[in-house]
Amino acid sequence: MPSRQKPFPPNPNPSNRPKTSLIFLTITIFSSLLILFAIVYFLYYLWYSLIHRSRTNPFDSTSSSLVKLQRFCYRELKSATNEFSNSNLIGKGGSGTVFRGILRDGKLVAVKMLDSSSLQTEREFQNELQILGSLRSPFVVSLLGFCVEKSKRLLVFEYMPNRSLQELIFADNSNFNWGRRFEIILDVSRALQFLHLECDPPVIHGDVKPSNVLLDSEHRAKLSDFGLSRVKIEGEFGIDLFSQDLGKSQELWKSQELESPAIGTPVESRNEVDFALALQASSSSKNSRVSHNVKALNLNSFTYNVNIANENDNRNRNTKGKEVSNLENGGEYWNKVVIYDDDLCSTNDHSKELNSNVASVVVDDSMSAKQWGRDWWWRQDDSGELCSKDYVTEWIGSQICPSVNPDWVEEKKSSNENTNMDNLTRLDKLEGVNETELQEPGMEYPKKIHKKHRKMQEWWKEEHLDEISKKTNKLRKIETKCKKGFRMPRFDLIRRCHFRRRRRFGQQNHNNEGDPNMEFSFRRGWKNKNAHSVGSEMWSGDLFSRELSSTTSMRGTLCYVAPEYGGCGYLMEKADIYSLGVLILVIVSGRRPLHVLSSPMKLEKANLISWCRQLAQSGNVLELVDERLKDEYSKDQASLCINLALACLQKMPELRPDIGEIVKILKGEMDLPPLPFEFSPSPPSKLLHCRSRRKQKGNAD
Numbered sequence: 001m002p003s004r005q006k007p008f009p010p011n012p013n014p015s016n017r018p019k020t021s022l023i024f025l026t027i028t029i030f031s032s033l034l035i036l037f038a039i040v041y042f043l044y045y046l047w048y049s050l051i052h053r054s055r056t057n058p059f060d061s062t063s064s065s066l067v068k069l070q071r072f073c074y075r076e077l078k079s080a081t082n083e084f085s086n087s088n089l090i091g092k093g094g095s096g097t098v099f100r101g102i103l104r105d106g107k108l109v110a111v112k113m114l115d116s117s118s119l120q121t122e123r124e125f126q127n128e129l130q131i132l133g134s135l136r137s138p139f140v141v142s143l144l145g146f147c148v149e150k151s152k153r154l155l156v157f158e159y160m161p162n163r164s165l166q167e168l169i170f171a172d173n174s175n176f177n178w179g180r181r182f183e184i185i186l187d188v189s190r191a192l193q194f195l196h197l198e199c200d201p202p203v204i205h206g207d208v209k210p211s212n213v214l215l216d217s218e219h220r221a222k223l224s225d226f227g228l229s230r231v232k233i234e235g236e237f238g239i240d241l242f243s244q245d246l247g248k249s250q251e252l253w254k255s256q257e258l259e260s261p262a263i264g265t266p267v268e269s270r271n272e273v274d275f276a277l278a279l280q281a282s283s284s285s286k287n288s289r290v291s292h293n294v295k296a297l298n299l300n301s302f303t304y305n306v307n308i309a310n311e312n313d314n315r316n317r318n319t320k321g322k323e324v325s326n327l328e329n330g331g332e333y334w335n336k337v338v339i340y341d342d343d344l345c346s347t348n349d350h351s352k353e354l355n356s357n358v359a360s361v362v363v364d365d366s367m368s369a370k371q372w373g374r375d376w377w378w379r380q381d382d383s384g385e386l387c388s389k390d391y392v393t394e395w396i397g398s399q400i401c402p403s404v405n406p407d408w409v410e411e412k413k414s415s416n417e418n419t420n421m422d423n424l425t426r427l428d429k430l431e432g433v434n435e436t437e438l439q440e441p442g443m444e445y446p447k448k449i450h451k452k453h454r455k456m457q458e459w460w461k462e463e464h465l466d467e468i469s470k471k472t473n474k475l476r477k478i479e480t481k482c483k484k485g486f487r488m489p490r491f492d493l494i495r496r497c498h499f500r501r502r503r504r505f506g507q508q509n510h511n512n513e514g515d516p517n518m519e520f521s522f523r524r525g526w527k528n529k530n531a532h533s534v535g536s537e538m539w540s541g542d543l544f545s546r547e548l549s550s551t552t553s554m555r556g557t558l559c560y561v562a563p564e565y566g567g568c569g570y571l572m573e574k575a576d577i578y579s580l581g582v583l584i585l586v587i588v589s590g591r592r593p594l595h596v597l598s599s600p601m602k603l604e605k606a607n608l609i610s611w612c613r614q615l616a617q618s619g620n621v622l623e624l625v626d627e628r629l630k631d632e633y634s635k636d637q638a639s640l641c642i643n644l645a646l647a648c649l650q651k652m653p654e655l656r657p658d659i660g661e662i663v664k665i666l667k668g669e670m671d672l673p674p675l676p677f678e679f680s681p682s683p684p685s686k687l688l689h690c691r692s693r694r695k696q697k698g699n700a701d
């Protein structure tokens, strides 16, 4: 009989059901709590790490440092400086005049009155406020306050009673002993260490030189003048045009290195072009790169308590407490005019216009078309023309030899002093310098410069038409790619802001273009509205100014500026390292980087850097040490400093030590890495042979 299946027995205990759901509920609540706790913990951790992170964020909106900046009325600063009297005048720089002042509370300050409002002034002012205003370090001069009234721009700094290193080094009866020199080198290095490694994002000073190193009452050095500084924003650059070029130059470097003669080769064959490189920065277009850091300032989340108040132009208007930036306009600094909220003082910004009335300034002389010409440009296109010491010598000769440079005779008559092609010519400042200024004592620039330089440019144009055309095609290709959607944000950005600027300042541009003299300015390039060829397009200021007009990085000081920066490249930490290298040599030697003496016998010492390299090659670096020190210095320290400087002066930025290493080396915590010989200034030996063969051939003819 089939067994009947019993139905499933009913649950003997119906109260089990609520028990199960209770357990389920408990588990759910517990796990929810756990997740909530984890989230809270994560958020707390995030907050904690943000608050306690070791780096100083100069642009951290939570930072109260900027809030501490005091806004002064013009009247107040006027009375503090006794109406900006000459007796209170303590210095004059490229961008303004500095006065000593005593505030109402008795505090001694240095008041820097920036020269009349221009784009350049405004940018430097904003830079000082936004970068230096947020930095606090014992190695950096403190910015205490500012004043904005109409077109007046003033900055109030802590007073540095022992003035600048420049004055200390070059004072006649300088009691500048070795201990102090070494301390100053260490202090400047620490200042850069702070900027490069302890700030987030890192800050690049961009203009390290003796006059920007100020000394406090205890002769401790502090870095000042952040008008040209930049904030490094990692990863903002998109496609890196520069590094592509750098790759190329690296290949060249390698080939040079391989083909360069071994140690012991006569110096003449691989001597210096540092000076050329520095000067190259002042007029190179080939090395001009689209500036990739113009946006740096605006990329930061500045959330200062600011108002925009400019009723005169198209600048953005913004409300208090908001970031004032205009990315559409390429994020250029001048679209971000910040006026600090202060009930006491006027908040109107009357800075209106780009000062387009800029003199063309170049370094040239009657011989320059030839002298500067081929040799000068050699390094810019690697086209094979030899660049050697000759042109430096010739150039210096032209400054010294009366037959070559009649201007010099005049100068000499009026003064028997040494001729110093000093480092104090800031490339960006040259732009605004007129001829009269150039003829100031100590600045041996020839007078009729426009015409001569024009010739050189025309020569260059002829010689390099092919190359320019290639470059133009390359740019066009990039543009086409842009249009097709291939993202080249920087290029496009630069292009856009160029056109916008042209529109904005259309009137001024028009005026310049109408100038039959084809003025050259570092940012605008050559203007020739009648020129239509590809090559002339470059020099007409179209392509050239497209690159340069948008760049805010046409910066640096002659002889201190890093060659790769060239005024238009990236301003990276290693550019500061290069300048530090020059500064170290200047401190150790007590000489200017380019010190041209009337005696031709001392010509080889004219260029400090190349002289130092020569000494290094002959194993006699201590000859460079300032004679005024006699034998009262530490030979080990001096030789360490000089070798360290040489390491900093390497052409390839990558090969230079970083600032952390430099500080360690100076403190004796790390050995100086073996110093590679710097062959880059020499042309590849192949070219040397070519040239010598050509020369021989020429002689035979």
Ligand SMILES: Nc1ncnc2c1ncn2[C@@H]1O[C@H](COP(=O)(O)OP(=O)(O)OP(=O)(O)O)[C@@H](O)[C@H]1O
Pocket: 090, 091, 092, 093, 094, 095, 096, 097, 098, 110, 112, 141, 157, 158, 159, 160, 161, 163, 164, 166, 167, 207, 211, 212, 214, 224, 225, 426, 429
């Ligand atoms: N805080 C300060 N305390 C004392 N002296 C100062 C101070 N700031 C500047 N000076 C003096 O004023 C001079 C001019 O300084 P400024 O920064 O205007 O120009 P610079 O650095 O010499 O040139 P440039 O602006 O072209 O780089 C300095 O060399 C220094 O002697």
